[in-house]
Structure formats: structure tokens, C-alpha cells
Amino acid sequence: MNPGGRFDVCVVGAGIVGSSVAMALAERNLKTIAVDLDLSGRLSSSEKNAGGVRATWWQPVNITLCRASIQFYEKIASQVGFRQRGYLWLYDDATWPEALAHIELQRSLGHPIETLSASEVSGRFPEIDKLDGIAGATFSPRDGLINPNLLKEHYRGTALRRGAQFLDRVWVIGIEAGADGVSVNCWQSDEAMSDPGLMRLMTQDGPGEAETGHLFELRADAVVIAGGAWSPYPLKLLGLKNYSEAVRRQVCVVDNRATNLGGYGMIVDTSGVYFHNEGAHILAGYSPPEEPPGYHFTYDGEPFFQTEIWPRLFARMSCMERLRHVTGWAGLYEVSPDRSAILGRAANRVYEAHSFSGRGVMQSYGAGQALGDLIASGKYDQLDASALSRERFEGGKRAFEALHI
Ligand SMILES: Cc1cc2nc3c(=O)[nH]c(=O)nc-3n(C[C@H](O)[C@H](O)[C@H](O)COP(=O)(O)OP(=O)(O)OC[C@H]3O[C@@H](n4cnc5c(N)ncnc54)[C@H](O)[C@@H]3O)c2cc1C
Structure with missing residues (x-):
């Protein structure tokens, strides 16, 4: 037509x-x-994509645009599967000072955010039982996951x-x-x-x-x-x-019957791996810094899971020992x-x-x-x-x- x-x-x-x-x-x-x-x-x-929604950014313009979006998603939550269960972000010694430096800005723009010690993390998220390398954490309760x-x-x-x-x-x-x-x-x-x-x-x-x-x-x-x-x-x-340039990003879906993360939103580990509950499974992603730019869509499959995802998850949570790779995919970031x-x-x-x-x-x-x-x-x-x-x-x-x- x-x-x-x-x-x-x-x-x-x-x-x-x-x-x-x-x-x-x-x-x-x-x-x-x-x-x-x-x-x-x-x-x-x-x-x-992974469906993550948060406003914990460093630039006022990014916080403002995300906050306006979150306020809209709250109004239509049931239509778009917006699950406002927060973002838990774990930081190591190198990244914790940077996170702390931006919290006041995020709060001043109306986005609530808590800081947690490593022991408070395991108290509130008992599945996170290996606390090595956690200098501190943030929890932002208005963030969450959406069905894109x-x-x-x-x-x-x-x-x-x-x-x-x-x-x-x-x-x-x-x-x-x-x-x-x-x-x-x-x-x-x-x-x-x-x-x-x-x-x-x-x-x-x-x-x-x-x-x-x-x-x-x-x-x-x-x-x-x-x-x-x-x-x-x-x-x-x-x-x-x-x-800008296009850069491949991969996520995988894994099966872990021993763990139900359904009560949580997105969790981001100090290692850079991020994960959340996805139906009966867990969706997990990791972005290797050496990924070259280009229109690449090949998903690396089981080797991606075995090399990049599983070791990082198991290093943080004992309950991730028996994960099984189910599927996954690759898509593009457009990076400025x-x-x-x-x-x-x-x-x-x-x-x-x-x-x-x-x-x-x-x-x-x-x-x-x-x-x-x-x-x-x-x-x-x-x-x-x-x-x-x-x-x-x-x-x-x-x-x-x-x-x-
Ligand atoms: C693995 C992964 C995880 C991600 N996780 C998150 C996340 O948790 N939260 C988040 O906010 N974002 C996330 N993102 C990023 C997010 O998915 C993108 O920023 C967002 O989808 C970009 O939307 P878009 O509409 O700009 O681009 P697209 O969805 O790519 O749409 C662009 C469209 O333009 C069309 N198009 C392009 N050129 C032409 C042309 N010449 N003629 C006609 N049509 C054309 C294409 O067909 C395409 O449909 C993730 C991305 C990936 C890959």
C-alpha cells in the first residue's frame, strides 16, 4: 500500500x-x-532486551526521563506487566564510591534509594549467601521489570x-x-x-x-x-x-528448580552479571567488555552460559549450583x-x-x-x-x- x-x-x-x-x-x-x-x-x-526499568543514573536528564517513564508504567502496570519489585545492585570496592556519589542526586530528583551493607543484603535476600567482595549495595524499590x-x-x-x-x-x-x-x-x-x-x-x-x-x-x-x-x-x-555503534549483547534463560526469585526484581552482581526471575526460569545476562562492534546476532549458546554466566552466579549464590541452560539470544545495543x-x-x-x-x-x-x-x-x-x-x-x-x- x-x-x-x-x-x-x-x-x-x-x-x-x-x-x-x-x-x-x-x-x-x-x-x-x-x-x-x-x-x-x-x-x-x-x-x-531484559525488560529492566530503573532511574538510578548519573545524569539528571536520564534520571528525569526514566522517572517520568516509571510514573507512566505505574499507571498502566497491569497492561504492560510492570512488576515494581526494585533493583538490587551489589558494588565492589572500586565501584561503591561512584555509586554513593550519585545517590543524593537520584534522591533529590525524587527517586527513593536505600543503601545496604553486605550483611543487610543477605538478611533481606537470603539466596545471596556468598558475600565476598561486596563493599555495599543499593536497593531502589520503585524500579523493576516490564514486558517490553x-x-x-x-x-x-x-x-x-x-x-x-x-x-x-x-x-x-x-x-x-x-x-x-x-x-x-x-x-x-x-x-x-x-x-x-x-x-x-x-x-x-x-x-x-x-x-x-x-x-x-x-x-x-x-x-x-x-x-x-x-x-x-x-x-x-x-x-x-x-x-554511535551497534554492539552485540547476549542473555540466556536458565532452569533452576531449587530457587524461586519471583519476589525480587532485577539483581546486578559485582561481577557485572544481571539476572531476574522469568516465568519458571531465570533470565541472566552479561556483557563482555571486549565485544567488538557490528551487526552480530549469533548467540553463543551453552559456552556463553558455561563461561560467562554460571561461574559468576555460583560464586555469589550456593543455590545456583545446579543451573541448566535452556535457551538464549543475542540483540544489539546502540552505544553513543x-x-x-x-x-x-x-x-x-x-x-x-x-x-x-x-x-x-x-x-x-x-x-x-x-x-x-x-x-x-x-x-x-x-x-x-x-x-x-x-x-x-x-x-x-x-x-x-x-x-x-
Ligand atoms: C540483550 C539486551 C538487553 C537489554 N536490556 C535492556 C533493559 O533491561 N532495559 C532497557 O531499557 N533497555 C535494554 N536494552 C536496550 C533496549 O532494548 C534498546 O535500547 C531499545 O529496544 C531500543 O529501541 P529502539 O526502538 O530505539 O530500537 P529497535 O527496537 O531496534 O527498533 C528500531 C527499528 O527501526 C527499524 N529500522 C531501522 N532502520 C530502518 C530503515 N532504514 N527503514 C525502516 N525501518 C528501519 C528496525 O527494523 C527496528 O524495528 C537491552 C538490549 C539488549 C540487546
Whole structure:
């Protein structure tokens, strides 16, 4: 289908961020269309993440966007599976002073957070029985876990009810922004994309020879680049500098009948492994610092579990001795130079919302609302995200965060 007419805004990419932006634009009565190669998100980061939601960040803008998101998730908790069971974060001697240094800021912005000694940790979380190397811990009770698929569906459903359109099987291959508007050139696959076809296209910057499709053009007053880890390509089409890179992240699902972590939210160990209850299983992830950038989706399977996950979990908790690897997957982080999102106006008629560096689910609502205001009224209103503008990389003030979930 080639939708005729002119739109106020075309959103490139309808993952959790693009869908939230589309909802915010439709709520502001802007005629909105969002396009994506695969609305079901088979390779999108929004379908591959750990569902963690927290506001314990170092930068006021990141705390503020996450807090606004959490307040929204609280209101729709049952619809999006928001389980507000907190984040327990264990720190070693090297990282504890940094954590303490940011707690007052987090509290001053309205996010409650407790500090715990190692013995208090084992008192409240008895499964954590090996306390070696714990210098201190934080527990933030308003943080928790969410179902990202349901959240994306919530954004899309609301946007659709407000009149937005979503186009599937569309890959944007050209964008021009001029004085009289934006032209977005699209290639649309004639049939549902096969898994190998999708993989070819999303690792090669364009349709391969095996894919059959047709071309059409969309016209709009403005465009939003919300292509997640694939944003460098539409930015290149617009002649805009790309600052970020895609990096593989792996998580695995393990079976441990001896332990039920269902009463807890996310737990992050001093070793960097993070884990939480996932149905009848445990979901655990670890991000090796030496992972090279690139569009890599291969999951390393049992060796990843045996090498990176199991030794770290068992070193902290005796009850993790008999874990069994069940499954797992790999997805992409889109990492900016200071590990904060790039959000705001990028050029005349061009806006962007990408490079969330592991924070796209937990910031999606706040980021969408902030950008919605900027596009609709020309300025940030309730949420000021100006600290995340791309200008910070050209002599402005950076928004540094450590890279962890
Ligand atoms: C293992 C892992 C664990 C994570 N854990 C967490 C977590 O606990 N909490 C959290 O908040 N975040 C987490 N993240 C990060 C989070 O998943 C991402 O920040 C977030 O999903 C980004 O959303 P997005 O909409 O920007 O990108 P995506 O979900 O990747 O969506 C981008 C979409 O744009 C489309 N697209 C791109 N280019 C084009 C084009 N040219 N034409 C048409 N369509 C295009 C793609 O098809 C894609 O669907 C994790 C990520 C991974 C991989």
C-alpha cells in the first residue's frame, strides 16, 4: 500500500522508541506515519532486551526521563506487566564510591534509594549467601521489570486509535529534507520477509537481490530517525554525522528448580552479571567488555552460559549450583560516545531518537513525550531533554553514564 497525501511527521523505525514517539505525536494531533521493515521486531532490540526499568543514573536528564517513564508504567502496570519489585545492585570496592556519589542526586530528583551493607543484603535476600567482595549495595524499590512487547503494543495501539498509521515491510532507502518538506523514499517487500531475508537486509544496509518489492515516496513536514542500532544508515542518507555503534549483547534463560526469585526484581552482581526471575526460569545476562562492534546476532549458546554466566552466579549464590541452560539470544545495543541517548532536533525538519545505550525500554515513554512536545511546539515543555542533543558531541557538555544495564 502506498499511502497518499502529506503527513505532519514520518517516523523511521517503529521499535519501542519509534512507537512511543508516534503515540506522543498522535496525542498532539499531528498526522503521523511510522514505517518499519518488520513491525514484529524479529531482530529489533525492543524484542531482545531484559525488560529492566530503573532511574538510578548519573545524569539528571536520564534520571528525569526514566522517572517520568516509571510514573507512566505505574499507571498502566497491569497492561504492560510492570512488576515494581526494585533493583538490587551489589558494588565492589572500586565501584561503591561512584555509586554513593550519585545517590543524593537520584534522591533529590525524587527517586527513593536505600543503601545496604553486605550483611543487610543477605538478611533481606537470603539466596545471596556468598558475600565476598561486596563493599555495599543499593536497593531502589520503585524500579523493576516490564514486558517490553506489551509496552510497544500499548504505544502502537494508542497511536493507531489516535489516527497514526504504521506501515510494515518497509525499508527507507532515501530521505531528503528541503525548504518545502521531507521526502522519504521507501522500498516495500511484496511479501512477508523470511528470517534469512530479514537478516540479509538488516546486516547489509539495503534490499538484497533475492527480495522482491516496490518503491514509493512519502511526503511529510518532518521526519524522526528512530531506527535503533540501524540509525547510522538514515543519518547517512541525510548527510548527518553518526556518532554511535551497534554492539552485540547476549542473555540466556536458565532452569533452576531449587530457587524461586519471583519476589525480587532485577539483581546486578559485582561481577557485572544481571539476572531476574522469568516465568519458571531465570533470565541472566552479561556483557563482555571486549565485544567488538557490528551487526552480530549469533548467540553463543551453552559456552556463553558455561563461561560467562554460571561461574559468576555460583560464586555469589550456593543455590545456583545446579543451573541448566535452556535457551538464549543475542540483540544489539546502540552505544553513543557518552552512553546516553541522542535525542532532539538534528537538522531543519529532521529529529532523532536513538542510541539509547541499553536504556531504550526504560526511557521510551519520557523520550517520546519530550520529543512530541519539541516537534509540536518547537520547545521542550514538561520534560527537558536538551542535554541529549547531538550538539554535545561538537563542543557541548557530554552526558556520561557507565555502560551497564
Ligand atoms: C540483550 C539486551 C538487553 C537489554 N536490556 C535492556 C533493559 O533491561 N532495559 C532497557 O531499557 N533497555 C535494554 N536494552 C536496550 C533496549 O532494548 C534498546 O535500547 C531499545 O529496544 C531500543 O529501541 P529502539 O526502538 O530505539 O530500537 P529497535 O527496537 O531496534 O527498533 C528500531 C527499528 O527501526 C527499524 N529500522 C531501522 N532502520 C530502518 C530503515 N532504514 N527503514 C525502516 N525501518 C528501519 C528496525 O527494523 C527496528 O524495528 C537491552 C538490549 C539488549 C540487546
